[in-house]
Amino acid sequence: MEWKSDERELKAAGAEPLPDGRCGLFIRGWEIESRKRSILTSLQLQQWEEELQTSHLPEMVFGDNSLVLKHVNTGTKIHFNAFDALVGWKHEALPPVEVPAAAKWKFRSKPLQQVVLDYDYTFTTPYSGSETVESNAEFVRGLSNESSSSLQWENCMDKIDLVALASKEPILFYDEIILYEDELADNGISLLTVKVRVMPSGWFLLLRFWLRVDGVLMRLRDTRLHCLFGEHMKSVILRESCWREATFQALSSKGYPSDCAAYSDPSIISERLPIIMQKAQKLSIEIPCKH
Numbered sequence: 001m002e003w004k005s006d007e008r009e010l011k012a013a014g015a016e017p018l019p020d021g022r023c024g025l026f027i028r029g030w031e032i033e034s035r036k037r038s039i040l041t042s043l044q045l046q047q048w049e050e051e052l053q054t055s056h057l058p059e060m061v062f063g064d065n066s067l068v069l070k071h072v073n074t075g076t077k078i079h080f081n082a083f084d085a086l087v088g089w090k091h092e093a094l095p096p097v098e099v100p101a102a103a104k105w106k107f108r109s110k111p112l113q114q115v116v117l118d119y120d121y122t123f124t125t126p127y128s129g130s131e132t133v134e135s136n137a138e139f140v141r142g143l144s145n146e147s148s149s150s151l152q153w154e155n156c157m158d159k160i161d162l163v164a165l166a167s168k169e170p171i172l173f174y175d176e177i178i179l180y181e182d183e184l185a186d187n188g189i190s191l192l193t194v195k196v197r198v199m200p201s202g203w204f205l206l207l208r209f210w211l212r213v214d215g216v217l218m219r220l221r222d223t224r225l226h227c228l229f230g231e232h233m234k235s236v237i238l239r240e241s242c243w244r245e246a247t248f249q250a251l252s253s254k255g256y257p258s259d260c261a262a263y264s265d266p267s268i269i270s271e272r273l274p275i276i277m278q279k280a281q282k283l284s285i286e287i288p289c290k291h
Contacts, residue, residue: 009170013200025173025198028229031072032198034175037064048083052090058123058182058190061086065177067194069203069227071235071285075134076151078225078237080194080207082179088127094120097213099187122211123182123190128223128241129207153239153281160226160238165204173198188212188260202228202235214260218251220244220270234286241280244273 005017005025015027024033040048040063048063049055061082068079096117131151179192189212196205204226211219220243227237252258256272263269 005172006170009200010172013170013172015172015198015200023175026072027172027198027200029071029073029235030203030227030229031068031070032173032196032203033068033070034177034196035064035066035068036175036177037062039063048086051083052086054090054119056119056121057086058180060178060181062178062180065179067175067177067196067205069196069205070134074285076285077132077134079130079132080177080179081130082192084130085125085127085179085192086123088125089120089123092120092124092126094122094124096120097122097217099213099216121182121184122213122219123180123192124211124219124221125192125209126221127192127207127209128239129225151283153283156238156280156282158238158280158282160204160224160240165226169199169201171197171199184213188214188216202226208266210266212260212263215248215258217247218245218263218266218269218273220266220273222270230286234284237283237285239281239283241278242275243277244270245276246273 010016010025013027015025018024018026018031018033022033023035024031026032040061044063045057045061048057048061063082066079066081068077070077070079096119099117133151174195174197176193176195179194180190181192182190184190189210191210192208193210194205194207196203205224207223207225209219209221211217222240222242222244224240224242225237227235229235248258251272254272256262
């Protein structure tokens with residue numbers, strides 16, 4: 001269901017809907033746009049396979065879906081798409097998760113076919129977003145000297161204030177975008193999504209990779225970004241990445257249920273999964289004063 005903004009709340013926050021039927025808004029120097037389309041056609045999938053140098057892609061790739069957050073005056077653009085996420089999957093090249101022998105037959109595309117899972121069929125990705133600087137790059141504090149198209153995030157101890165984010169602030173825009181999905185031949189779920197919400201004080205998003213290989217493993221890789229709008233078009237963005245993982249056996253040994261049905265919603269069970277990687281980074285964006 002498409003989000004309907006409240007015109008009075010938009011006006012009070014100094015925000016404007018994007019023109020020409022585009023989905024999103026312009027607020028405090030940021031242009032925020034989501035795009036949702038159909039899954040890739042077989043011809044497009046073939047092109048992607050050639051570019052990624054693979055013969056394996058998720059069942060459903062929403063290759064034209066995206067979320068773009070652009071700071072117009074500095075050209076700083078943070079965006080999310082399936083192709084870059086799959087580039088991350090290809091580069092990380094994790095060893096395949098072992099599937100119980102009794103379930104392996106489900107991966108056959110033809111009867112009596114021998115199943116060789118010699119690649120990461122879970123499509124696990126380390127992806128935390130894409131970034132470019134399109135113009136006026138000299139305005140961006142923290143821009144890498146080596147490259148005009150990437151930003152240098154500083155490691156920090158700051159944390160996103162999730163309690164403050166839960167306050168009753170008007171939501172000016174919200175959307176959830178699926179980037180890719182695979183049901184692992186009915187052996188579970190592999191799902192990459194990004195959710196965004198925009199408030200008068202800033203924007204917040206969650207990029208989530210969720211994996212459940214039934215009876216074997218669960219893996220959750222979350223990246224949260226929170227941008228606080230400051231004075232004079234200044235913005236500070238905090239980015240937190242948290243990877244969690246556990247086997248069904250490990251959870252069962254702690255007294256948690258071993259039934260797959262108990263693990264359908266990653267938001268509910270995330271705290272049960274031990275953290276294996278966590279980091280926080282910060283980026284300041286501002287337009288320097290003219291003398």
